[in-house]
Amino acid sequence: MICRRTDEGEKMKTLEELKAIRDRMKNQIELRDDNNEGRIRVQVGMATCGIASGARPVLNKFAELVQQKDLTNKILVTQTGCIGLCQYEPIVEVLEPGKPKVTYVKMTPEKAEEVFEQHLVRGQAIGKYTLATQDIK
């Protein structure tokens, strides 16, 4: 579905057309960059407990937003296993170089969108969704 090749079969006449293809393909290729240095790492807990409580739509939301906004070279969206707080799943950890880890709990795709906008783009962690403010009993 991503490989929309609208101009398939058409002859390329200009550099702009070449650039259009490059831009369309850029995110796919940047995801394969090994240079993770300096990238923000978004880890979504995808163990059985995470998946059962809906981690996949959350993971896909993050992946989609990052690619849509052309941030694949700055943000790495990946999965991780169970971190042991199963009742708080879906759990999302944001690891930024040089900053303490932020752990979001009970995530939904909607909350993911907020975290993306506020935390990943603007750099302000959303306190109310983090582990610290939830009561751990």
Added chain:
Amino acid sequence: MYRSYVLVCGGTGCTSSGSLKIIERMKDEIKRVGLQDEVNVVETGCHGLCALGPIVVVYPEGTFYSLVKVEDVPEIVEEHLLKGRPVKRLIYDEESSIGPKSLTDTDFFKKQYRIALRNCGVINPEKIDEYIARDGYEALGKVLTSMKPQEVIDIITKSGLRGRGGAGFPTGKKWQFCANVPSDIKYVCCNADEGDPGAFMDRSVLEGDPHAVLEAMTIAGYAIGSHQGYIYVRAEYPIAVKRLQIAIDQAREYNLLGKDIFGSGFDFDIELRLGAGAFVCGEETALMTSIEGKRGEPRPRPPFPAVKGLFGQPSILNNVETWANVCQIILRGSDWFSAIGTEKSKGTKVFALGGKIHNTGLVEIPMGTTLREIIEDIGGGIPNGKKFKAAQTGGPSGGCIPAEKMDIPIDYDNLISIGSMMGSGGLIVLDEDNCMVDIAKFFLTFTVGESCGKCTPCRIGTKRMLEILEKITKGKGTMDDLKKLEDLAYYIKDNALCGLGQTAPNPVLSTMRYFKDEYLAHIQDKHCPAGVCKALLSYNIDPNKCKGCTLCAKNCPADAISGTVRNPHVIDQSKCVKCGTCMDKCRFGAIYKK
């Protein structure tokens, strides 16, 4: 939109160990767990670590799985792709690293600098869009819309790029010669007739990044005033041939090959010509003769191909790896390129590591890297705790680098000064178990078989040299033979018609230079120090160690071992075929070679 990509190597190495089945199974499993809209499986070119294939890399994490089997696929899909738990047991493990290992974290990749191989293992070579996403065809666009042909030649000349096929002739100079010859018809040729035993870097570039070659050839066409290119590729590279054809078709579809490219008025097209695998067809005049449809034989130069080449027209010929550097030089400038490498050898070189080395595969290193770094750091050293003896570079045209020269920075001129050559980049590591006379014999057997027979020094001279070597390895050589061998070698070097004959004596000369003692041992002591030459060794049983278990006698294919239970056995030397089975089978180390 995909969140993750699974890259499976589809190079020849991994394909032969079953990577296509892995791709098929991977797609099935991904569909089974319903991830087909989230995870994309991509077939790529070679990653370089062929010994550990099939190789699977999962992005965005860059987790590097090696030696993957079809049965492992469900586990990777369910554990890693679905639940985010990398399958630790399959992760490439240097010594005892813990946790998921990324490709670039490994020692194998750390010291490499990838220009020619930059897209290999990263893009799907059968999709032109992926190549374009990695700045593909931008160099061509730049050249056609904003540069004059002479400016293109100047950049290549200034970069210091030299031919990667063997002799290291400056690429810009070659283009300049051809551009200076006035003619309406000229040809651009690509030498993909990679024939050195053990060398496979050109194959990997063609399989992993075919468009880079097409784009570079088109640029050269513009620079010298040619409208037709030919790629001469050996038919033994079926995957490379297939992907090249796909690439040509896709480029034509986008009009990146064809008429009026980028609206510049410049026309260029490329066709494939398949070679039947004759080594001599890697020689430029023989290659062009073969493209013309004639028997592939070299002819005397001058006239050089730049003046009178393919179909009698001015032509240039560069090898695959040389082409793979061109677009990057155009995009990043000659200063960028000439900053890499040594004074007279710029850029990088791809080597095919083989022989007695841990990481068999492809490596691309800046010129000036030492052999020690290649073998010990990148190659992971020599297996089984054996001692390094020599490295053979340049295939049948090259020579050996002995242990004492390990710290010499590798570039064209240094290799020639120590009696070897860059060649196309095969690097075969030899350890203490290799007999140097036997190695020289191996390469000479190859050249004798591949000699086209046109000129006498090569046709008859190499054969006589081989006969002398056979005599020596059988223990029948004399000191006189050694002298004759050397005289013949220099005579052939001076008088053969083409590069094949002129370089054929190199393996003999270089082993005689650095390992004279081994030749002398064969001749004077009738002894092969490495224990390779069968006529000069015998297997014996140490009666003090032999427990009389009878295992050796049971396994001997020639019934040469006799003895009774619990009594030391004896080998009948007249019956022994020296296969070494008894030595492999003995549990007490009682059998020894001498």
